[in-house]
Amino acid sequence: MTPLTHHEILTLVGPFARDEWRVDLAATDRQNRCVVFEPRTHDNPEDPSSLSLTEHLQLENPARGRFFLRRTLTEASGLSATLEVTGEDPASVYAQCAHVPPHDHFRHQAGTLAAISYALEYRRPAPNAEPGWRRRFTLGEACVRGRRLQFDARTVPGLPAKLTLDWHPRGDIHLPGDLLAVQGWAWRPLQLMPGGWKATVKLSRREPERSQEAEERFLATVAHLEQTLSQPPARFHERFKWQRWRVVFQRSLAIQGMLAILSAIPILYWGDFGQDGQVPLWTTGVPPVMLLAIFLSWSREVPVMEIPPLPKPLLANAWEQGPTTEGVSD
Structure with a gap:
C-alpha cells in the first residue's frame, strides 16, 4: 500500500472541496491513505431548541477502487453518532453521505436525547432485490438518568443485538433482571457485569426488517428506561406485575x-x-x-438453565445509591 501523494489528495478531495470542505493536513495520515477534513459546525442561532452539532469527515482509500467515508457528529453534551459509507469512488460516497441530514441521527425520546449511527450499503442488482443504497442501523446510544445505554446491532446477521447499561456515577441499587425484559419477548434479562449490566435483544435476520426493528426497539428501550427510572422502584412492580410473571415463565x-x-x-x-x-x-x-x-429454539442464543427468582416489590426509595437507599430483592 503506497502512501498518498499530494496529487492524489487533490484528486480525492475534489467533490468535498466543491462544498467548501478543507483538508486538515496535520491530521491526515498519508501512510495509511486516510484524509481528514477540518470540522464543521451545524447550529441554528434563531432556534435555541435546535441541536448544536460538530461534524468530522474522514476518507480512507485502503485499496484501488475502494473508499470508506466516516462522518462523526458530536452534540454539545458529548453524545455522538456516525455514518459509514463504502463505495467505489469518493464522489459517490460523499454524495450519499450528504443525502443523510445530520439531525436525522438524533431523536428526542421521552425527554431523553438518543443518537443513532448508520452504515450505508450499496445493493447490487439481484433477483427479488431492488438495487441502490440502503441505510443499516449499527449503533444506538443515549444517557438515561445518568446511565449510558448502548444498543449494538453490529453483530453477525441473525444474531441478537447487544445491549449494555452502565452504572450510575453515584452507584446503583441491584437492578432487577427483568427491568427491560418486561417490554416483550425480544428483550432478554439483564446480567451483571463489571461496570454495569448487559443483555441481548432479538432482531430479524434479514434487512431491512432488522434495521427497522433495531431502531424501534432501541428507542422503545430509551423511553422505557426514562419512564421507569423517573419513578420510585416500587412503582415498577405495580406497573409490570403480570409482565414480570411472563418473564419468569420465559426464563424458565x-x-x-x-x-x-x-x-x-x-x-x-x-x-x-x-x-x-x-x-x-x-x-x-x-x-x-x-x-x-x-x-x-433459542434463535442462535445459548439457553440458560436457571430457576428464575419470583417477582417481588422493590424496596428501595430511589434507583441510584444514596444515604436513604435500602436494599432490593430481585
Missing part, C-alpha cells in the same frame, strides 16, 4: 424443556412398545433430539 423455558426430557425417558423405557416388552432401539435417540430442539 430451558429448565422446563430439560424436565420434559427427563420425564420422557422413563415413559419411553417403561411403556409397552412391542412384543415381549422390548424397547425399540430408536427410543434411545429421542432425548438427545429433544435436547437439540431446545437449543435450536
